[in-house]
Amino acid sequence: MPIIILFCLTLLTLALGLVFLRLFRGPGLPDRVVALELFATITVGIIGLLAIATDIALLLDAAIVMALMSFMATIGFARFVERGGPRDD
Template sequence: MLSIAITVSYLFIMIAMLLALWRLLRGPALPDRIVALELIASLVVAMVGIHAIDTQVSAFLDIAIVMALTAFLTAIGIAKFIQLKGVNDD
């Protein structure tokens, strides 16, 4: 039963990644692309977490934590850049 739930989780995350990638490439504005990029980062963290459950290797959880912190710091850096440089919408 757990293997079915893991397979379904992988499937849903991949669908969400494809939709987020579509929004990242399509836009229409810079904030839309930034949110899509952050969503993709969160989905990658979720995928690593599910992989840790699937393989029962706890080291993957450490990797997921580092990836989540890196994505958070990247979001802060992009927001600061937009605030300081005054980048307008497309």
């Protein structure tokens, strides 16, 4: 089992590097927001794998909090785009 966890952590780390590349080279704001959402999702996966590997249940709570915060940030960005950008209401 540790070999599989190590392999998965390696793949997730590689994916994280590719997401950073998209984050810095993204042509527009929506591309960067999608990259941040994917970054948060991969981070939740890494935390989940570390929780399995170390058998610490508290890490799962941290993963859930991270996923919820990422979801709320995505909702906030969607509302921002829906309203057409910054306005003085």
